[in-house]
Amino acid sequence: MNLLDNRTIRVSGGILLTIAVCALAGPWISPHDYLTTDFDRQLLSPTMSGGQIFGTDELGRDLFVRTMLGIRVTLLVAVVASAVSLVIGVAYGAIAGFVGGRVDAAMMRFVDTLYALPFIFFVILLMVVFERNFLLIFVAIGAVNWLDMARIVRGQTLSLREREFVDAARLTGVSTARILLHHIAPNLIGIVVVYVTLTIPQAILVESFLSFLGLGIQEPQTSLGALVDAGVKQMEGASWSLLIPAGLLALILLCFNFLGDGLRDFFDVRHTS
Amino acid sequence: MSLLKVRELAVRYKETAVVDALSFSIDRGESLGLVGESGSGKSQTALALLGLLPRQASVSGSVRFDDTELVGAGEETLDRIRGRRIGIVFQDPMQALNPYLRIGRQLREILVRHKLARGAEINERVIDMLSRVGLSDARRQFNAYPHQLSGGMRQRVMLASALIAEPDLLIGDEPTTALDVTVQAQILELLHEIRDNTALLLITHDLGVVAGHCERMLVLEKGRLVDAGATTSLFASPGHAHTRLLLDAAPRIDRACALPPATGPSILGIEAVSVSYKAFGNEQLQAVHDVSLSLRSGETVAIVGESGSGKSSFVRAVLGLVPMRSGRAVYAGAPLEGPVERRVKAQRRDLQLIFQDPVSALDPHMRVKSIIGEPLLVHEPGLPSRARLDRVVEALGQVGLGDEYLGRYPHELSGGQAQRVAIARALVLGPKVLICDEAVAALDGSVREQVLALLRKAQEDTGLAIIFISHDLAVVRAISHRVVVLYMGRLVELSDNALLFSCPRHPYTRALIDAVPIPNPVVTPKKAPLRGEVPSLLHPPSGCAFHPRCDYVKENCKSALPTARDLQGTRVACHYADEIDLSR
Numbered sequence: 001m002n003l004l005d006n007r008t009i010r011v012s013g014g015i016l017l018t019i020a021v022c023a024l025a026g027p028w029i030s031p032h033d034y035l036t037t038d039f040d041r042q043l044l045s046p047t048m049s050g051g052q053i054f055g056t057d058e059l060g061r062d063l064f065v066r067t068m069l070g071i072r073v074t075l076l077v078a079v080v081a082s083a084v085s086l087v088i089g090v091a092y093g094a095i096a097g098f099v100g101g102r103v104d105a106a107m108m109r110f111v112d113t114l115y116a117l118p119f120i121f122f123v124i125l126l127m128v129v130f131e132r133n134f135l136l137i138f139v140a141i142g143a144v145n146w147l148d149m150a151r152i153v154r155g156q157t158l159s160l161r162e163r164e165f166v167d168a169a170r171l172t173g174v175s176t177a178r179i180l181l182h183h184i185a186p187n188l189i190g191i192v193v194v195y196v197t198l199t200i201p202q203a204i205l206v207e208s209f210l211s212f213l214g215l216g217i218q219e220p221q222t223s224l225g226a227l228v229d230a231g232v233k234q235m236e237g238a239s240w241s242l243l244i245p246a247g248l249l250a251l252i253l254l255c256f257n258f259l260g261d262g263l264r265d266f267f268d269v270r271h272t273s
Numbered sequence: 274m275s276l277l278k279v280r281e282l283a284v285r286y287k288e289t290a291v292v293d294a295l296s297f298s299i300d301r302g303e304s305l306g307l308v309g310e311s312g313s314g315k316s317q318t319a320l321a322l323l324g325l326l327p328r329q330a331s332v333s334g335s336v337r338f339d340d341t342e343l344v345g346a347g348e349e350t351l352d353r354i355r356g357r358r359i360g361i362v363f364q365d366p367m368q369a370l371n372p373y374l375r376i377g378r379q380l381r382e383i384l385v386r387h388k389l390a391r392g393a394e395i396n397e398r399v400i401d402m403l404s405r406v407g408l409s410d411a412r413r414q415f416n417a418y419p420h421q422l423s424g425g426m427r428q429r430v431m432l433a434s435a436l437i438a439e440p441d442l443l444i445g446d447e448p449t450t451a452l453d454v455t456v457q458a459q460i461l462e463l464l465h466e467i468r469d470n471t472a473l474l475l476i477t478h479d480l481g482v483v484a485g486h487c488e489r490m491l492v493l494e495k496g497r498l499v500d501a502g503a504t505t506s507l508f509a510s511p512g513h514a515h516t517r518l519l520l521d522a523a524p525r526i527d528r529a530c531a532l533p534p535a536t537g538p539s540i541l542g543i544e545a546v547s548v549s550y551k552a553f554g555n556e557q558l559q560a561v562h563d564v565s566l567s568l569r570s571g572e573t574v575a576i577v578g579e580s581g582s583g584k585s586s587f588v589r590a591v592l593g594l595v596p597m598r599s600g601r602a603v604y605a606g607a608p609l610e611g612p613v614e615r616r617v618k619a620q621r622r623d624l625q626l627i628f629q630d631p632v633s634a635l636d637p638h639m640r641v642k643s644i645i646g647e648p649l650l651v652h653e654p655g656l657p658s659r660a661r662l663d664r665v666v667e668a669l670g671q672v673g674l675g676d677e678y679l680g681r682y683p684h685e686l687s688g689g690q691a692q693r694v695a696i697a698r699a700l701v702l703g704p705k706v707l708i709c710d711e712a713v714a715a716l717d718g719s720v721r722e723q724v725l726a727l728l729r730k731a732q733e734d735t736g737l738a739i740i741f742i743s744h745d746l747a748v749v750r751a752i753s754h755r756v757v758v759l760y761m762g763r764l765v766e767l768s769d770n771a772l773l774f775s776c777p778r779h780p781y782t783r784a785l786i787d788a789v790p791i792p793n794p795v796v797t798p799k800k801a802p803l804r805g806e807v808p809s810l811l812h813p814p815s816g817c818a819f820h821p822r823c824d825y826v827k828e829n830c831k832s833a834l835p836t837a838r839d840l841q842g843t844r845v846a847c848h849y850a851d852e853i854d855l856s857r
Binding site: 163164165167168169170171172173174175176178182183186187 | 592594613614618621622624625626628630633634635636637638639647648651652695698702
């Protein structure tokens with residue numbers, strides 16, 4: 001069974017890949033850069049002349065290059081933050097759920113404590129302790145997302161642990177590590193993949209929220225969230241400056257959702273045969 | 274004329290016909306049994322009669338119920354008939370009762386909906402019906418929620434809801450399959466008594482149930498009707514090979530078996546094992562009290578009892594899956610101590626368990642070859658993968674499966690095949706003691722026979738000792754050397770197979786044996802089944818735990834706990850075992 005046999009995965013993965021390649025290569029091909037302002041060419045509508053196919057913003061900067069740059073940041077945040085929450089959350093939740101008893105209680109109370117921290121307060125705290133840094137966005141988003149993941153994985157592990165195939169493995173002498181790796185983890189994939197596809201849009205939205213508050217990405221750097229925010233201000237006169245980044249954001253989110261559906265089917269052995 | 278007339282009924286899902294060209298009829302007041310193995314289309318037939326099949330199913334043919342055509346009828350017509358003129362009882366009452374509504378209210382709805390009663394009369398009829406199905410204190414139970422009732426009580430409520438509208442036809446789809454034998458006997462008797470003039474279509478895999486309760490029977494095989502006729506004549510001379518197959522596969526509690534005696538050395542000694550669990554609050558729920566047992570190589574000891582008797586807890590404690598509160602177990606001279614993870618490898622290799630539900634006992638994400646190969650990987654890590662595969666193939670062959678199954682996932686196997694894979698996994702390391710926890714309960718008759726034969730053969734070949742947990746005494750009679758009877762976590766009787774069935778010493782054993790339906794319609798009906806149900810383990814009765822249900826109860830039983838003692842080759846825990854005569 002090949003990953004690419006699944007049409008949903010093929011199509012959504014293909015679109016995401018195309019967007020990612022454009023985001024990487026676009027700014028390099030385009031004659032413009034994301035920094036240079038041009039007060040003769042403010043709020044230009046999309047045009048083929050001069051290669052400004054997405055038009056320009058209120059400072060005359062080329063929107064195509066800025067959008068591609070924004071996609072890079074957005075995809076990076078989405079992927080890194082989700083990977084962080086995936087790795088920490090799954091490991092933490094699976095161990096808590098499988099070991100159970102006091103260990104489980106202690107581990108989950110720690111999660112509850114972190115939940116109680118106000119998120120924005122937490123981010124500001126990070127900004128104060130460390131200096132303002134692009135990496136902090138990843139840390140902040142990852143630190144919040146893994147909590148949900150840990151809870152979900154723990155719940156699922158608790159029910160898997162009671163399943164008889166786990167008892168069967170314990171009886172034959174399979175080690176705890178091997179049970180977690182070979183019996184619990186594969187059975188978690190379905191729910192984890194679905195949840196990751198939910199955290200990706202969440203991470204993207206949180207990033208744009210932070211950028212809006214001035215705690216995230218800083219001008220002249222940008223992200224899709226920041227571009228949408230800027231576009232909203234110009235939407236009466238220059239609707240393209242909202243529609244293009246918003247449309248791309250929606251397309252990316254949709255593709256991640258479909259990719260998640262496809263992956264869930266792929267990992268569910270019942271579907272593949 | 275017939276009440277229900279089915280002609281050329283067919284149910285198809287896309288290209289596959291699950292029921293094909295089925296024709297039969299039921300007269301008023303008649304009871305008809307519909308038997309077949311799983312996948313024979315029994316339940317699909319019932320659902321088709323009621324218009325309850327999913328949308329993807331296409332139904333053709335004709336179902337005439339008292340002049341109304343039901344195939345293709347609108348929801349309105351069906352609603353007038355379902356619940357009002359045809360009552361239904363399914364296997365799992367918890368699925369069919371709404372957990373958020375009091376049972377009285379659920380029964381009221383039927384009367385109100387079909388305008389069968391009004392005002393105060395509604396509640397009176399509901400309470401009357403509840404007491405007719407044997408709910409003690411029906412007035413109080415009227416306000417109970419389904420979860421507050423035991424499984425048997427819930428099935429009684431289902432029966433009440435099916436019968437309250439006084440339907441002309443009652444359809445029971447495996448109505449007693451999920452119940453203990455004693456409760457099954459109660460429900461079947463009830464079905465017989467309160468049916469009045471209602472015709473009965475009883476769908477079951479259990480020929481014993483049909484023999485005792487149906488005048489005529491139909492036999493389905495793969496969606497086709499292969500045999501039909503009066504129950505007595507079909508049992509005497511089956512018209513079709515499949516009927517004969519079903520009859521031969523039905524375990525007979527009324528027939529003794531001849532096993533070669535087990536003469537091997539004692540291998541497993543279990544002394545005074547107790548198990549308790551923490552219940553709500555700080556209450557202790559004691560599931561097993563001081564149960565002792567010894568096992569020889571090549572011997573099969575069966576453990577029987579109703580649900581809640583502590584059978585599973587007992588063996589799980591011995592295996593180290595749940596903690597033992599007190600007592601000890603010795604395997605081959607060395608103690609079995611602590612949780613299974615802390616036990617030495619040799620012990621984990623020699624003691625194996627087979628579960629009731631093979632599908633949940635196999636990891637859904639593993640292929641058959643990895644499932645069977647895993648124990649080898651753990652215990653013989655030096656084995657090259659080629660040799661390991663050979664061993665897996667050999668183990669598969671031992672359970673009668675070819676190597677084309679190696680690459681399959683559990684969901685691609687039938688129940689019987691999955692159970693064989695589970696057995697292969699248990700046998701691949703060459704264990705000395707095999708514990709089967711209801712290992713054949715979920716299997717069809719013919720498959721069950723094959724699995725039992727497999728176990729017997731493994732025993733003959735390797736001197737395997739088997740602890741066989743079952744609620745089915747007919748199966749126990751066919752496979753075991755000795756039998757342990759547990760009731761509420763206590764040993765009530767331990768005896769040789771032949772002795773136990775011919776001359777039980779404990780009234781509970783007698784009641785269990787009597788409750789098993791015998792697949793022979795000409796056997797005279799037995800005496801009334803055991804009363805009541807197993808009490809809560811949190812509040813066990815004083816004295817002998819069995820006294821509230823015992824026919825021979827005396828004053829002493831209510832206060833003094835009987836201890837197990839030896840009585841003419843039987844170990845029995847009853848004050849009056851030597852006074853009462855239970856043989857017949």
